[in-house]
Amino acid sequence: MAAVGTALFIALNLFYKRRVWTPESDYYTFREEEEERSEKQVLVLGLDGAGKSSVLQELSGAGSRRGCRPTRGFNFISLHTPACQLDFLEIGGGEDLRMYWVDYLRRTNILVYVVDSSDRGRLPQAKDELHRLLKADTDLPVVVLGNKQDKPDAVSVPELREALSLSSVADQRKLFLLAAQSGSEGLSRTCGLQKFQDLLLTLV
Numbered sequence: 628m629a630a631v632g633t634a635l636f637i638a639l640n641l642f643y644k645r646r647v648w649t650p651e652s653d654y655y656t657f658r659e660e661e662e663e664r665s666e667k668q669v670l671v672l673g674l675d676g677a678g679k680s681s682v683l684q685e686l687s688g689a690g691s692r693r694g695c696r697p698t699r700g701f702n703f704i705s706l707h708t709p710a711c712q713l714d715f716l717e718i719g720g721g722e723d724l725r726m727y728w729v730d731y732l733r734r735t736n737i738l739v740y741v742v743d744s745s746d747r748g749r750l751p752q753a754k755d756e757l758h759r760l761l762k763a764d765t766d767l768p769v770v771v772l773g774n775k776q777d778k779p780d781a782v783s784v785p786e787l788r789e790a791l792s793l794s795s796v797a798d799q800r801k802l803f804l805l806a807a808q809s810g811s812e813g814l815s816r817t818c819g820l821q822k823f824q825d826l827l828l829t830l831v
């Protein structure tokens with residue numbers, strides 16, 4: 628019995644050592660780590676109707692914002708860039724979903740916060756939700772998109788900075804505010820799709 632036990636122990640030990648130390652396994656571990664490193668998470672949040680899905684649709688190359696329905700749960704797209712893969716996760720902005728937003732901050736590299744610049748009545752609410760997120764994670768880089776700039780009643784970027792109290796945000800935080808409009812390649816016309824992507828890549 629003892630001999631069988633010893634033989635089993637030696638065999639397992641040899642097997643374990645082979646798994647861990649062979650050059651091939653080292654190579655695969657290295658490759659897995661590399662693959663993990665090259666996937667970056669971008670969390671896309673904002674009140675319902677702000678335009679999160681429309682922005683994602685445009686980023687994915689679908690162009691027009693026509694056909695966007697309220698997101699009842701999640702919405703996910705991946706962008707392959709030469710530097711890395713950007714995984715965008717939108718969580719719906721409805722009141723019932725906002726309580727879950729903070730749970731996703733931990734696993735993300737950047738927060739993109741979309742605001743409807745023409746929804747003046749709900750700017751205070753957009754501000755409160757944004758500051759709740761900023762408080763929950765004090766280091767996360769943030770890009771605020773002041774969306775729907777094509778609408779005649781949209782507030783300007785300086786007004787939006789004021790309305791969202793962005794000047795009160797700590798200096799060391801990486802925070803950017805960009806004007807945007809999505810649909811019909813609007814994002815390309817305002818903040819610039821390529822510029823937006825490049826900015827994200829500098830922040831991951």
Ligand SMILES: Nc1nc2c(ncn2[C@@H]2O[C@H](COP(=O)(O)OP(=O)(O)OP(=O)(O)O)[C@@H](O)[C@H]2O)c(=O)[nH]1
Pocket residue numbers: 673674675676677678679680681682692693695696697698699718719720721741774775776777778807808809810813
């Ligand atoms: N005029 C204008 N309308 C826009 C713009 N972006 C989005 N919309 C419209 O706004 C509405 C809401 O857009 P969505 O992209 O579904 O908004 P969302 O933030 O994903 O909303 P939820 O999924 O409900 O949280 C849609 O009717 C869009 O067509 C924009 O830049 N300009």
Ligand SMILES: [Mg+2]
Pocket residue numbers: 679680681696697698702717719720
């Ligand atoms: Mg949506």
